[in-house]
Structure formats: C-alpha cells, structure tokens
Amino acid sequence: MIRRKVKYLGAAFCSVTAMMVAGGCGNSAGDGKIEIEIVQYKPEAANYFTAVEEEFNATHDDIHLKISSPNDAMTILKTRFIREDYPEIIGIGGDINYSYFVDAQILEDISDYEGLNNINQGYLDIDEALKFVPVEGTYAVPYVANAAGILYNRDMFEEHGWTIPTTWDELLTLCDTIQGEGILPFYFGFKDTWTCLAPWNAMAVDLAPADASKQVNRGETTFAKEYREVSEKYLELLQYGPEDPFAYGYNDACTAFARGESAMYPIGSYAAPQILSVNPDLNLDSFVMPANDAADGNTLNSGIDLQFCVTAGCKNKEAVYEVLDFLYEDANIQKYIDAQTAIPCKEGDFRLPSILDGMTDYIASGNMTDYQDHYYPSEMAVDAQIQTFLLNQDVDAFLEKFDKDWLRYNRDIIRLVQDYEKQHGNAN
Numbered sequence: 001m002i003r004r005k006v007k008y009l010g011a012a013f014c015s016v017t018a019m020m021v022a023g024g025c026g027n028s029a030g031d032g033k034i035e036i037e038i039v040q041y042k043p044e045a046a047n048y049f050t051a052v053e054e055e056f057n058a059t060h061d062d063i064h065l066k067i068s069s070p071n072d073a074m075t076i077l078k079t080r081f082i083r084e085d086y087p088e089i090i091g092i093g094g095d096i097n098y099s100y101f102v103d104a105q106i107l108e109d110i111s112d113y114e115g116l117n118n119i120n121q122g123y124l125d126i127d128e129a130l131k132f133v134p135v136e137g138t139y140a141v142p143y144v145a146n147a148a149g150i151l152y153n154r155d156m157f158e159e160h161g162w163t164i165p166t167t168w169d170e171l172l173t174l175c176d177t178i179q180g181e182g183i184l185p186f187y188f189g190f191k192d193t194w195t196c197l198a199p200w201n202a203m204a205v206d207l208a209p210a211d212a213s214k215q216v217n218r219g220e221t222t223f224a225k226e227y228r229e230v231s232e233k234y235l236e237l238l239q240y241g242p243e244d245p246f247a248y249g250y251n252d253a254c255t256a257f258a259r260g261e262s263a264m265y266p267i268g269s270y271a272a273p274q275i276l277s278v279n280p281d282l283n284l285d286s287f288v289m290p291a292n293d294a295a296d297g298n299t300l301n302s303g304i305d306l307q308f309c310v311t312a313g314c315k316n317k318e319a320v321y322e323v324l325d326f327l328y329e330d331a332n333i334q335k336y337i338d339a340q341t342a343i344p345c346k347e348g349d350f351r352l353p354s355i356l357d358g359m360t361d362y363i364a365s366g367n368m369t370d371y372q373d374h375y376y377p378s379e380m381a382v383d384a385q386i387q388t389f390l391l392n393q394d395v396d397a398f399l400e401k402f403d404k405d406w407l408r409y410n411r412d413i414i415r416l417v418q419d420y421e422k423q424h425g426n427a428n
Contacts, residue, residue, distance in 0.1 A: 031064075032062075033063055034063045034064070034319045035063075035066065037066045037067075037088055037089070038068070038087060039087045039089075040067065040068070041306075042091070043073075044273075045336065046069035048339050050067070052067065052326075053067045056323070063319050063322060063323065065323055073092075074097055086311040086313075088311060088314060088319075088323075089308050089309065090309050092307065092309065093374075094123075094142065094304025094307055094374060095130070095371075096374060096376065098309070101139075102130075102132075103132050103416070108312050108313070108317075109138065110137075110310050113141065114321075115141060115324055115325060116138060116141060118346050119345055119347070120347050123142035123145060123345040126303065127142065129211065129214075129370065130370075130374065132417060140308065140309045141307060141328070142307045142345035143304075143333070143345055144337065144342035144343060144344055145303060145304050145342065145344075145345055146268050146302065147268060147300055147302040148268035148269070148301040149266070149268075149286050149300065150266050150288075150289055151266075151267060151271065151272070151284060151285070153262075153264070153283065153284070160178075162178065162263070164287045164358065165290045166298070167290050168291055172236065178263050179240060183263055184262040184263070185262065186237065186241045186263075186265065186266060187242060187256045187261060188241040188245035188266075189249050189251070190387055191246055191248055193386075194383045195249075195253070197371075198266055198267045199289070200234060201301050202288075203230050203234060204372040205301045205369040205370075206289065206292040206297060207233070207291055209226060210369050212226045212227075212372065213372070216403075217414050217417040218418075219418075222403050223403050223406060231399060232395060234390070235390070235393055246387070251274070253267075254275045258275045269341050269342075269356060270305070270340075285354070285358050286355055286357075286358045288358070288359060289301065299367050299368060300359055300367060301371060302343065302363070303374055305342060307345070308324060330348055330349075330350070333346055333348075334350055337352065338353075343356065380406070380410075
C-alpha cells in the first residue's frame, strides 16, 4: 500500500512524518497512574467532557484521564505533532483532516479494538471512504454523527395543513403554497459563508455521486458535470428566502426561525441547540432534503461529527482502550446525544432527539451519505466560492472555477491517487 506523506498540510506540518512513533502513549502521571490525554475539537461539548473526565478519574485507580477541549484544536494538534508531543487520543471529525492524518501515518491501527464491533457499519464505511487511497487498517472509532436537511416548525405545518415533501417538485410546490399564504418559506444566514454549505451538501448527496471527489481525482469526471444540477437547483431555493439572504448571519437566521419568521430552515441538526436557546418551546422537527425528482433517490446527509483516534506508536493500548470503553458506554453516549442533539454511531437502543423524528427511518435503514465538503481542502474555501456563486448566479463560471481550483489545491492528492492506480493496474 502507498503510505506516502503528502505536502498539502503545509511546509511545517510536513516534518511530522519524520514519524510519530516516539509518541508517549501511556506516560506516568507521577503517582503510579498511567496518564492518558485526550484532545478533542468540539469546545461546545467541553462541559460534557469535563464531567466524563471527573467520573472516569473517580472510578479508576490505575489511570488518570485528562481531556482538553480547546477552541482551535486542529491548529493545536498540528503544532503538537510537529513537536512530537502527542496526546494518546484525539477527538476529531470525519473530514479531510482525518484523511490527512491517515495518509501522514499519524494514527495507530486500532483494528484490534473490540468496541468497533458495536459501531454502525455505515459510519465505518464513511471513514474508509475518506482515505485518499486504500490503506489497510482501522484508524478511528466513530462516536456521534449529525445530519443536514431541512428543519421545520411542526406547529406551523400542522396549523396550515402542509405536508412533508418527498421530491424536488413537491418541495417547490410547498414553498409556493407557503409563500402564497404570506409566510417566508426559508430563512438563510449566508452572511456567514459556512452556512452556504448546508443546503449544498444536503442537495449534493441526492444529485451527485457519493465519491464524486475521488472520481475527479482519478480523472473519470469533472465537477462541472457532477455539480451542475446541484448548482441550478440551489439558485431556485433563493427565491424562497429573505430578500437579502447575505445580510444575515447564522445567529440571525437561527433567531428568526426560532421566532416563527420562516416555516423552514435548511441547516444541520447541530443548529438545534442554538435555535432552542432562543425559543425552548418551539416544536421543531426535520426532514431529508428532497432534491431528487424521485423519492427513492433521496438519502440523508449524515457524517461523523466526532470520532476518537489513537496516535501512532502507542505503547499502552490496554489503558487507551479502557478509556475508549468508558467513553462508549451507552449511558455516556446518551448524555452526549441529549446535550448536543447528536446521532449515535454506536448501535443500540438510544433515545434520539425529537427534532430527528423525520429522519429516523433513514438512520435506521442506513440510507445515509457523507457530506461532500468533507472531501474539500480548506485552502479551496468552497464555502466562500458558493457564497460568491449565489451572489453572481453564474453556474458556468462557478463550476469552471471549481474544477480549476480543485486541480490547484489537490495536485498532491491527485498525484498520490494516480501513482496508486498505476501500481495496481487501474490507470486509464
């Protein structure tokens, strides 16, 4: 297998792969206990992890657990990797950073961790798909996921007798009906560029191949081809939002929707805590974005929001696995679900937040597809590109730039893929 370090992490981070085997997995805490450190990237969950740390340390005599939840965890982690100062466990998302870390050999193969047997296979498959090229081994244990689609005001829908759409035409008809009754169908917060990705991802999983990025890297297609329908339909949505959707940010949109200023909000489940903090009594639910022309062509846009990885060179997996076992106890996962409106990646009898009622069937059946932007390099700033596209409304110019920038910012990945294909006889 090709396990070659790529250059796109930046010049400083490239030195990391002098190799992390010196990592101090299982260092002594100074009192005879084994010190296990976790650095996780979700500061909004800091209170949960503080409670986990306290409970673990109160119930374990031989291991001392330390959990950090910094605001800029990814930058901190990359800096620490350069210094060869590795926490035993890192908590990161299932996105391109995970892909980088696997390729740079920063993560330990944890195929022997028995807890993997309890993880929903769909999320294990998502992690496998994130690898730039096939690499033997398992390098993460998915913890929780989120989902993106359309949040809606359930009381408003019931009051007006509106039904949940299952196709694109039904969605547009619903929007026309809502608008005809003097109500704003959607609220957008496009002043914050990242919010432009939510509708994009939710539509793209219905309309583009799940592995579109990989197909482009192999030279089999272009984004101009795969993303044209997504782009055209995105522009259709704009007519059903506020007059100037770029005047409002994420918090503005959450607040307006919470106050009943729109019937729907195309965003992820992660927005629920913010919305409910404004209006705790809002009867909130969600449904899958029906971007396809046929109901059976729709899929839930769901990706891994948090997963745990062990850093390479770990010498005390037993202690690390004991910590993971604690994190993956059903009671702890349920506490996280309740606090963060999350979807468990572990199989079991968990109580999901009511705002996911409209997505439950998709979750139960495994009809889920990862976010397309989990494959996009941050340097490409796709969120800003989409915002500019929505302002200019020039599909051809947008797609031409997307393809051009993809080649520019992914040249090392593309070369890696091409080398792999040549070595395995799959090159065109």
